[in-house]
Amino acid sequence: MSDLPARRLLLVHAHPDDESINNGATMAKYAAEGAQVTLVTCTLGEEGEVIPPHLARLASDRDDALGPYREVELVEAMKQLGVTDHRFLGGPGRFRDSGMMGVEQNDREGALWATEIDEAAGHLVEVIREVRPQVLVTYDPNGGYGHPDHIQTHRVAMRAADLAAEPDFRPELGDPWEIAKVYWNRVPRSVAIEGFARLREALAEPRGLPFTKIASVIDIPGVVDDWIVTTEIDGSAFASAKAAAMRAHATQIAVAEPFFALSNELAQPLFTTEYYELVRGRREGGGRETDLFEGVEGNVSATGRNGTGL
Numbered sequence: 460m461s462d463l464p465a466r467r468l469l470l471v472h473a474h475p476d477d478e479s480i481n482n483g484a485t486m487a488k489y490a491a492e493g494a495q496v497t498l499v500t501c502t503l504g505e506e507g508e509v510i511p512p513h514l515a516r517l518a519s520d521r522d523d524a525l526g527p528y529r530e531v532e533l534v535e536a537m538k539q540l541g542v543t544d545h546r547f548l549g550g551p552g553r554f555r556d557s558g559m560m561g562v563e564q565n566d567r568e569g570a571l572w573a574t575e576i577d578e579a580a581g582h583l584v585e586v587i588r589e590v591r592p593q594v595l596v597t598y599d600p601n602g603g604y605g606h607p608d609h610i611q612t613h614r615v616a617m618r619a620a621d622l623a624a625e626p627d628f629r630p631e632l633g634d635p636w637e638i639a640k641v642y643w644n645r646v647p648r649s650v651a652i653e654g655f656a657r658l659r660e661a662l663a664e665p666r667g668l669p670f671t672k673i674a675s676v677i678d679i680p681g682v683v684d685d686w687i688v689t690t691e692i693d694g695s696a697f698a699s700a701k702a703a704a705m706r707a708h709a710t711q712i713a714v715a716e717p718f719f720a721l722s723n724e725l726a727q728p729l730f731t732t733e734y735y736e737l738v739r740g741r742r743e744g745g746g747r748e749t750d751l752f753e754g755v756e757g758n759v760s761a762t763g764r765n766g767t768g769l
């Protein structure tokens with residue numbers, strides 16, 4: 460285990476693109492600092508809508524070829540963020556995109572939504588015991604905005620965090636590992652409101668933004684009252700890496716910095732400071748944390764701050 464970097468961050472997401480939208484700046488920052496950044500994506504995003512007209516054939520109701528295409532987009536996005544460890548839960552295509560809430564794809568065999576939590580979590584336990592992350596980032600219980608795959612990803616990630624620490628749970632998957640800190644993705648309401656004000660101003664100017672319609676605060680996943688946010692990561696030095704990673708997901712995202720739109724064509728702000736709620740683990744001091752590993756490195760030092768002895 461001595462070759463593991465001292466700081467190890469695990470992010471668990473539903474589809475390719477979610478990581479870049481939610482955590483792109485955070486991932487680029489920690490990767491640049493030499494931390495181990497591991498991304499686990501639960502599905503290939505096969506049911507996503509396709510933005511570029513010339514790629515429309517990829518959609519699931521036509522050639523159903525979007526999954527492998529998004530795999531390649533994710534590879535390029537990770538290159539932009541400097542992240543080398545990205546995996547699909549159980550391997551590429553093991554769990555399928557469940558579509559939006561209420562569609563028949565929800566219950567299809569192999570859909571993430573139709574999978575037993577512990578079955579899916581077992582695959583993540585294996586990753587956790589291998590990588591031994593001190594920090595886990597995922598969604599809130601509503602998946603940020605109610606998409607079945609995002610809700611299920613939350614459940615799988617939280618369950619896997621528990622099971623990984625359980626010595627009796629499938630010991631063949633590795634030695635038990637307890638994750639010190641667990642975070643949910645958040646956006647403070649004031650930041651979202653301010654971002655839309657900026658966007659409305661920009662749209663009013665003749666600066667050629669490729670958007671005509673605008674989203675609203677309720678369209679942003681994970682928006683909460685400011686006091687709920689415990690942690691903010693200033694990734695502004697990695698703004699261009701984040702935008703490039705989002706741009707790599709071209710079937711899903713249209714980017715015009717510092718704004719973007721998904722397939723609904725509703726423009727929204729692109730945040731380069733990313734926000735989190737610490738839901739498990741100790742928080743030092745009263746103000747917002749500015750580092751996901753705050754308080755962790757002290758613990759790490761007991762067994763070797765520089766990665767020796769881990």
Ligand SMILES: [Zn+2]
Nearest residue numbers: 473474477609
């Ligand atoms: Zn998603």
